[in-house]
Amino acid sequence: MSTAETSYVEPLEVRHRRESIVRMALAAATALAALPALAIVGFIVIKGAPALSWGFLTEMPVSGMTAGGIQPAIVGTLWLVGVSLLFSVPVGVLAGMYLSEYAGEGRLARMVDLAIVNLAGVPSIVHALFGLGAFVLFLDFGTSILSGGLTLGVMTLPVIITSTKAALQSVPHNFRVACWNLGATRWQTIWHVVLPNALPGILTGVILQVSRSAGETAPVLFTGAAFYLPILPTSVWDQTMALSMHVFALVTQVPNVSEELKYGTALVLVGVVLLFNSFAIGLRLYLRRNRRW
C-alpha cells in the first residue's frame, strides 16, 4: 500500500538563512534596549560631571538652592532608604518565607499571592496617597522620615516578598525532603539548608528595591520630603530633603538654576543607585561563588 511520501524537504540553506535572520533580529532588539540606557547615563555624566566636587557633596545648598552643595538631600535619601529597609526587609522576607515554605497551595494562599502580585503593580503615586492617609494623618507621624520611609517600604514590600519566595523556591525540593527524612523540623530545614542557598537571590531582590526607593519621588512627595531644608535630619521624626525630590524641585520649581547643578544632582542620584546596584552584583557574585550545588 502507499505510504505517505516525503515530497519536499526544506533545503538546508533556507533553514540556515532563517536561523541567521532570527539571530539578527534578536541582537537588534537587544541593542535597541541597551542604547537608551547608555545614552541616558552618558548624557547625565557629560552634563553633570563639571558640577561634581567634594563641596558639592558635603555642603548645604545656598542662595535659594541655586548654589552650594546637596548634602542634606544625599543624607536624607540614605535616611529614607534606611527606614524603608528596616520595615520592608524583615516583613517581606518573613512573609515570603511563609508563602514559600508553610502556606502550601490552598485557595487562601493563592489569593494572598494574587493580591501581592497586584500590589506590585500599583503606581507609586497611589502608594504616596496611601502613605499620606495612613502614616502622616491617621497614625499621626506627620510629614517625616518615618512616614516617607514607611511609604517606600510598603511600596517595595510586594517585590521583596515575591523575590524572596522565588529565591526560596529555586532551592531544589530534594534538599528539603532529605532533611525531613533525617528528622529535621521544618524550621531547621529552612534555616540550615534552604535559606543559606536562597540568600543571593533574596539579597538581589532587596537591593534592587533599595535602588528603586532611592529613585522614586512620588511616595516621599507628600509624606516625608521637604522642598528646601538646609539642615541635616537628627531623628526619624524630622522632615528631610531627598535627592529624587531635589532633582524634581530644581528642574521644575526653582528659577535660575544652572544646567550644571541640575545634571550634577541627577548624576549623584544615578551614582547612588548604581552604587547600590554594584553592591548587589558584587554580593551576588560573592555568594554565588560559594554556591553549593
Added chain:
Amino acid sequence: MVGDDLVRMENLTIRYGDRAVVRDVTLAVPRNGILGIVGPAGSGKSSLLTALNRTIDLHPSARVEGRVTLDGTDVRQMELSDLRRRVAMVLPLPVGLPMSIYENVAFAPRMVGVRRRSELDEIVERCLTQAALWDEVKDRLDMLGTRLSGGQQQRLTLARALSTDPDVLCLDEFSIAIDPVTTMRIEAVLMELKSQMAIVMVTNLLMQARRIADVTAFMLNGELVESGRTGDLFVFARDQRTNDYLAGKFG
C-alpha cells in the same frame, strides 16, 4: 519470625484522592534481617515505604487507613522528628546536601543538639565507614558533598541515614541511579548492617532481592500478593501471578 517483628503494617491502605495505591496490606518487618519488597512499577512499593516514617504526610491528598506500628507503638502517636530518626530513609536518587561531606553526616546529630566536636567526629567516621565511603573521602571531608560522584553520593546518603542510629533502615530503589560496582558494595554493607537493624529494601531488581533479602514480599497493583522466605518464594511461589512475575512474564 512471629513475635520478633519490629515493624508491623496492619490492613494498610493508602489513597491519593480516591485512587488507592496500597490496598489492605498486612506485612511485618523482622527485627534483624532484610525484607525485600519487589513488584513492577506502580505497584505501591514506594508509597508503602513512606508510610513507615510518615513522609507520606507531605502529600496533601494522601490518606492512610489501617496502622503501622514500630516496636508496638502506632507511628501516628510518635513525634515526627523522633520517628524519622528511628526509621531512616534512602531515596532512589542520591541527594548530597549542599554542605561539606562532614556536615552532611553531622547534620542530623547537630539538629538534636550534639555539639562536641569529638562526638561528631566519631559519628562521622563511624557512619562513613559503615557506608563503605570512609577510605575514599577521609582526606577531603570538607569538600562539598554535591561534588562527589553519583555512587559516592548514594553512599553519603546512606551514611547520613545511619547518623541517627536508626532501628529501621528503608531503601527505595537505592541502586537505580548508580553503577553496578557501588550497588554490590552497598549490598555488602546491608548484609553487615542487618545484625544491628531491620532493613526494608524496595527494589525493581529481582536478583537483588534474591541475593540479599531474607524475606521477600511481592506487590502488584497495590496488593500484597504473597510474602515468604526468599529461598522459598523464588523456588515455589504459591500464587500464579508471583510465578509469572518471577519468571519474567511481565514486569
